[in-house]
Amino acid sequence: MNFHFSVFSLTLVLLIPVACTGQPTADEIDAPHPKLTTDLDPIPQIGKYLVEIFEDTKGGLWFGTMSKGVARYDGQALSYLTTQDGLSNNAVVSIVEDAAGNIWLGTQAGLSKYDGESITRYTVKNDLDHNRISKLLIDSKGNFWVGTWGGVYLFNGSLFSKFDLPKPEVSLHWYQNTMNWVTDIKEDSNGNIWFARDGYGACRYDGKTFTHFTKKEGLPSNNVTAIQEDARGNVWFTSRVAEKDAPVAESRAGEGGLSKFDGESITQFTEVKGLSKNDSYFLYCDQRGDLWIGANGLGVYRHDGDTFQLFEGTDRMDLSTGMGVQSILEDQQGRFWFGLSGGLFRLKEDKIINVNQKGPWE
Numbered sequence: 001m002n003f004h005f006s007v008f009s010l011t012l013v014l015l016i017p018v019a020c021t022g023q024p025t026a027d028e029i030d031a032p033h034p035k036l037t038t039d040l041d042p043i044p045q046i047g048k049y050l051v052e053i054f055e056d057t058k059g060g061l062w063f064g065t066m067s068k069g070v071a072r073y074d075g076q077a078l079s080y081l082t083t084q085d086g087l088s089n090n091a092v093v094s095i096v097e098d099a100a101g102n103i104w105l106g107t108q109a110g111l112s113k114y115d116g117e118s119i120t121r122y123t124v125k126n127d128l129d130h131n132r133i134s135k136l137l138i139d140s141k142g143n144f145w146v147g148t149w150g151g152v153y154l155f156n157g158s159l160f161s162k163f164d165l166p167k168p169e170v171s172l173h174w175y176q177n178t179m180n181w182v183t184d185i186k187e188d189s190n191g192n193i194w195f196a197r198d199g200y201g202a203c204r205y206d207g208k209t210f211t212h213f214t215k216k217e218g219l220p221s222n223n224v225t226a227i228q229e230d231a232r233g234n235v236w237f238t239s240r241v242a243e244k245d246a247p248v249a250e251s252r253a254g255e256g257g258l259s260k261f262d263g264e265s266i267t268q269f270t271e272v273k274g275l276s277k278n279d280s281y282f283l284y285c286d287q288r289g290d291l292w293i294g295a296n297g298l299g300v301y302r303h304d305g306d307t308f309q310l311f312e313g314t315d316r317m318d319l320s321t322g323m324g325v326q327s328i329l330e331d332q333q334g335r336f337w338f339g340l341s342g343g344l345f346r347l348k349e350d351k352i353i354n355v356n357q358k359g360p361w362e
Helices: none
Strands: 002-006 050-055 061-065 070-073 078-081 092-097 103-107 110-114 119-122 133-138 144-148 151-155 160-163 182-187 193-197 201-205 210-213 224-229 235-239 257-261 265-269 283-285 291-295 299-303 308-312 325-330 336-340 343-348 351-355
Touching: 050 092, 050 343, 061 336, 092 133, 103 133, 110 133, 133 182, 144 182, 151 182, 193 224, 201 224, 224 283, 235 283, 235 291, 283 325, 291 325, 299 325
Parallel strands: 050 325, 182 224
Antiparallel strands: 002 265, 050 061, 050 336, 061 070, 061 092, 070 078, 092 103, 103 110, 110 119, 133 144, 144 151, 151 160, 182 193, 193 201, 201 210, 224 235, 235 257, 257 265, 283 291, 291 299, 299 308, 325 336, 336 343, 343 351
């Protein structure tokens, strides 16, 4: 059955002090500049953990990995940018393109800009958490938002200004220490900016006030991992099980999964296998308006507004690690791409197949 809860709004004064200067931690050691014909895996994967997929305005596909930097497929060839080319770090967790066509790469050691020829590095702050980027967003007004493991910043092209998010009243486990990790930043159709945090739930910013969404308002978990508005104006959340961070194995069960806010109340989906009491890290709305949801250890769901269709783990999809789906993209040609713990995959008819350094791309 579904559960419904009400939501309240909190108004705060916005303070933005100025400071000058994706995802789980990489489980791979940084590799040297990869060659397309060699890999530790007998099948040369684009990356063992592929956590970001982005399409630029020219139709080029970019794939953020956790140890090989960023890979780019231009329709004919695959190439890489790594620290040897000037990247801040080889763990690339978020990618955006600005109005001038520059590609911005959020890494776990700072921000990098690629202008098509060279890379410029930017440091948010010198401490680890604030320089460990997790999400980038350039909104409809041109504001450049930078989410980190230490909070949110606005970036003007050279300097970072801290954007203070209010803290809701929540109960935290004694072992939780990632509450300031901003896991997602999205803009909805009304111009509101949404922030997901790993311990403080989610909040909506309308330019003046903040509205909090936590377990108190109906979320299954305060460890929100992704936010997505659908074609009907509903806002969806995925979350992870906070208790999985507990030092004692017997205490690692709890609530997490999918929920939906329809503007008035929040609905949980406890009857759908893998979408409750489970980690889910990614949401995506395709061109048709269908919602795609990653269900860790199970596969990926497509929701058409009425039913949930499950695409289970097949081929090389490594779901046993519990990391599951990290990124989803429908490109300009209507092809669906999936980044998982196991490599790059795409949808071919009703099957999800592996795409390695040699393809198949079509």
